[in-house]
Amino acid sequence: MTMPKNTTLSTWARNISPSPTLAVDAKAKELKAAGEDVCGFGAGEPDFDTPDFIKEACGKALADGKTKYAPAPGIPDLRAAIAQKYVSDNGIAGVRPEQVVVSPGGKYSCYLAIMAVVSPGDEVIIPAPYWVSYPEMVKLAGGMPKMIFAGQESSFKISPEQLREAITPQTRLVIINSPSNPTGTVYTREELAALTQVAIEAGIYIMSDEIYEYLLYDGVKHVSPASFSQEAAESVITVAGFSKTFSMTGWRLGTLMAPAPIAKAVTSIQSQTSSNATTFAQYGALAAMQQWERSMAAVRSMLEVFDRRRMFLLEGLNAIDGIECARAQGAFYLFPKMDAFGLSAMDFAAKLLEEEKVAVVPGEGFGAPGYMRLSYATSDEVIEKGLERLARFCAKL
Secondary structure, three states: OOOOOOOOOHHHHHHOOOOHHHHHHHHHHHHHOOOOOOOOOOOOOOOOOOOEEEEEEEHHHOOOOOOOOOOOOOOOHHHHHHHHHHHHHHHOOOOHHHHHHEEHHHHHHHHHHHHOOOOOEEEEEEEEEOHHHHHHHHHHOOOEEEEEOHHHOOOOOOOHHHHHHHHHOEEEEEEEEOOOOOOEEEEEEEEHHHHHHHHHHHHEEEEEEEOOOEEEEOOOOOOOOHHOOHHHHHHHHEEOOOOOOOOOOHOOEEEEEEEEEHHHHHHHHHHHHHOOOOOHHHHHHHHHHHHHHHHHHHHHHHHHHHHHHHHHHHHHHHHHOOOOOOOOOOOOOEEEOHHOOOOHHHHHHHHHHHHHHOEEEEHHHHHHEEEEEEOOOHHOOOHHHHHHHHHHHHHHO
């Protein structure tokens, strides 16, 4: 048998790191399957079912034979509904269906956006703490991630001055995620406007990841950078999806809205990679868009529970000596500081899982050593039990 001359993996395969959030969730599920009583705070996934009317629309699509290829950028009615949503709900003027692409998941929408505008050698500015997949996606495109850190003392928000100083002639894109994963931080209108203006003046794109745009607390408002002006609309690629808002994580439906030339390029990339998002799943998403009041009612019910859990977990974390946690205003995560224990977040998380069977994601994966992420998209029972175990663990350190 003749072996290939070169069995070395590609540059892309060798340089990519696995998702630490998925790894923690997989380890917790493995322990549960083995009979362990694990309190899992790792997964970024609502613990609610998809609303029935969305599932019924998908089932009807299956019964009606909607099982063939769809157009690469998505079924026309869904693209039109999403375009109208950006006009009426986000205040972005003149969005047309041809600016919208439906993809197999919000994660893939982010990757498509990066692939469409980033070439080998281009720099992409990523505020840290960041979602774990951004740097890896940039590296897969041949780009160079450039981090700007903003810790708890600055509410996890970068300033216009930080962004301006980080931009070089090689900078192509800056990624803004509000509400944020992992911190739950939400930028104000004024803060986003200032960052957007810096990007416009420098001639770089913004990828605005708005996957958590409807998961908000304390009366804060979500703002889309593309809504500020025509100049902004031409500089911003907006990515989102159905996973978090409508508890449709397994449906794998993301969205991208961008200037028409970028949307066209994204469509071409998608046509050569995934072809299209699952056809019958798109009809479920269409029902979510067309029956907007029912959708928002379901979101409000989910938010009421999330808000209660947010405060329960926040108060419990801040009651533990050595842990300091800011009050998140969006998404379903808290990102406490835990560097007072003399352990790295990686070691802290590993020992916590081993000794107390509590799964958290260490901050290193988010570009923030000394922090850890806990998701409160889990049951009250898990939160209560997990806090008891965490307090016991910390008391021993």
